[in-house]
Amino acid sequence: MATRATVADARDVSGRGSWLSEVGDFCRQRPLGAIGAVVVVINILVGLGANVIAPYDPLATDYGAMLSSPSAGHWLGTDAFGRDVLSRIIYGSRTAMLVGFACAFFGATVGAVIGVTSAYFAGRVDLLIQRVMDIFLAFPLIILALAVVSILGTGITNVIMAITIPMIPRAALVARSSALAIRELPYVDAARAAGFRHRRIILRHMLPNVMAPYLIMLTAYLGQAILLEASLSFLGLGVSEPTAAWGLMLRGAAVQFAEAAPWMAIFPGLAISLAVFAFNLFGDSLRDALDPRLKTQ
Amino acid sequence: MIKYIVKRLLLMIPTLLGVAVLIFFLMRVVPGDIVELRFAGESAFAQKENLDKERARLGLDRPLWQQFLTWMLGIVRLDFGTSMWTGAPIIEEIKLRATLSFQLAVMATFIAVALAIPLGVVAALKQDTWVDYVVRIFSIAGLATPSFWLGIVFILMLLIVFKWLPPMVYTPFWIDPWQNMLQLIWPALAVGYRYSAVAMRMTRSAMLEVLREDYIRTARAKGLWQKLILSRHALKNAMLPVLTVIALEFAFLMGGLVVTEQVFNLNGLGMLFVESVARRDYTLTQALVMLVAFVFIFVNFTVDLMYAWLDPRIRFR
Numbered sequence: 001m002a003t004r005a006t007v008a009d010a011r012d013v014s015g016r017g018s019w020l021s022e023v024g025d026f027c028r029q030r031p032l033g034a035i036g037a038v039v040v041v042i043n044i045l046v047g048l049g050a051n052v053i054a055p056y057d058p059l060a061t062d063y064g065a066m067l068s069s070p071s072a073g074h075w076l077g078t079d080a081f082g083r084d085v086l087s088r089i090i091y092g093s094r095t096a097m098l099v100g101f102a103c104a105f106f107g108a109t110v111g112a113v114i115g116v117t118s119a120y121f122a123g124r125v126d127l128l129i130q131r132v133m134d135i136f137l138a139f140p141l142i143i144l145a146l147a148v149v150s151i152l153g154t155g156i157t158n159v160i161m162a163i164t165i166p167m168i169p170r171a172a173l174v175a176r177s178s179a180l181a182i183r184e185l186p187y188v189d190a191a192r193a194a195g196f197r198h199r200r201i202i203l204r205h206m207l208p209n210v211m212a213p214y215l216i217m218l219t220a221y222l223g224q225a226i227l228l229e230a231s232l233s234f235l236g237l238g239v240s241e242p243t244a245a246w247g248l249m250l251r252g253a254a255v256q257f258a259e260a261a262p263w264m265a266i267f268p269g270l271a272i273s274l275a276v277f278a279f280n281l282f283g284d285s286l287r288d289a290l291d292p293r294l295k296t297q
Numbered sequence: 298m299i300k301y302i303v304k305r306l307l308l309m310i311p312t313l314l315g316v317a318v319l320i321f322f323l324m325r326v327v328p329g330d331i332v333e334l335r336f337a338g339e340s341a342f343a344q345k346e347n348l349d350k351e352r353a354r355l356g357l358d359r360p361l362w363q364q365f366l367t368w369m370l371g372i373v374r375l376d377f378g379t380s381m382w383t384g385a386p387i388i389e390e391i392k393l394r395a396t397l398s399f400q401l402a403v404m405a406t407f408i409a410v411a412l413a414i415p416l417g418v419v420a421a422l423k424q425d426t427w428v429d430y431v432v433r434i435f436s437i438a439g440l441a442t443p444s445f446w447l448g449i450v451f452i453l454m455l456l457i458v459f460k461w462l463p464p465m466v467y468t469p470f471w472i473d474p475w476q477n478m479l480q481l482i483w484p485a486l487a488v489g490y491r492y493s494a495v496a497m498r499m500t501r502s503a504m505l506e507v508l509r510e511d512y513i514r515t516a517r518a519k520g521l522w523q524k525l526i527l528s529r530h531a532l533k534n535a536m537l538p539v540l541t542v543i544a545l546e547f548a549f550l551m552g553g554l555v556v557t558e559q560v561f562n563l564n565g566l567g568m569l570f571v572e573s574v575a576r577r578d579y580t581l582t583q584a585l586v587m588l589v590a591f592v593f594i595f596v597n598f599t600v601d602l603m604y605a606w607l608d609p610r611i612r613f614r
Binding site (some may be wrong): 032131132134135137138139140141142143146147150151223227230231234235247250255258259262265266269272273274275276277279280281284 | 308311312313315316319320323324326327328430433434437438440441442443445446449450452453456457552553555556559560567570571574582585586589590593594
């Protein structure tokens, strides 16, 4: 689903062919990216259909089968409460996708709007917005997350907020530099001469033209958000027990019983790496396809 | 040039001031304060009088603007005060932790550079061959693997295969270099891999760009050795963006290794961060945030200056 949407948008940027042939071209020219996209789609489907696919209830404890090693009954073994590791990884995919997409979407979108606004108004407004962004850039990310979680408590919405806030200034920086070039183009002057309001020019005329960097940021932030969520959950600042989340699965007992039950520490980490790997693979190829500077080379 | 430097230095002040305001109020919005936390451990019914007395001793009863002003005046004189929790001077609290974090950051940088530059150059030279694909997959995997998980895997491997664990207590390098290395090489490797991935990708793309320049073709046409072209003409010009990402990553490592430090049980700055926030040690947290923000801003500034100095095409106004 995500693949289609993004590649279809890519057509708008390059402006040729139907989106189906674009998808075909993308797969042929960038096999690595296509593999990444397939894994991403699988990941999303697994997240959506977790309740159908998972062999066990991710929260069901089975004290008779604590820390049992991978077997036919439990493909990836069980954890310290006898919960099925595979089922928890499958449900964890739901958490990861939710956090990943929400953070990347809000982070990149709010950032892009701020960046374009800053470039459009230029002068004092630009300087002021840039200084505020500088402050957030210099502010240590983990402290921001710690503070958000201490004030609002743990839970998925707060984790999304804690991860999104530091993403905004980074996205704003990128969007601003692309928008600076657009600002000088005749159609923006034309829109201004036509007497359109600032808001309309920014949202309808300038924002759609920073679509390429926006999509690149979006895919890059997806992977980063999943990694950050894992780190925060691992520290106990993210999603809280008993929700199934990959970072959370690596915490506590996984380290404590690492020698006796290494599957508890290995598989969730592999799930994180694979998911982020696929997003990056796809994002890289998308960047190559969308960046006109790289295209001519 | 001097005008530009002065302007950039002056622009640092509002940013740092903003960071100071943000952390000062953020910490005070977080529920609970150090006095409550400390007395909570002693008895369930701490006397309100005692709490107030302690708050007065720490200066927490004064109006917020006064507290902020005192803190700012201290910073201007480079006096960061004492930790609210331990009572020790903050400089002392930070010094030992910073040594560890700094050493780890330096080691990770060495590992990253040693991996990134040769691999990045090779990938660029062999663009779109299997060598390029392998290097790119290796680097994307580096970005995708959480460093803290890689650390857990290292510990597991050492434990299961070699029945050995790295030392748990930090020994400063100047006391016993061997013990020190045995402990720190593993986190350095775990962090260095991700770090090298960032630098490797930058090396590759910068090299690709430079190799298409006219002066490289001229050098080839002159019949110069490939080796000489690479080292003197290509690499030298491709290094600027690589240096930038290395510098920025280094700044991040100084305060951002919270999770990896947790895995390896290292008492670095990251761990101190978590402890100080958990204890609501306002003074210590504030000082740490200012330190990390300053390092970040300063590194950015240095990078920009480096650009102007090394690349004569760039001139700042």
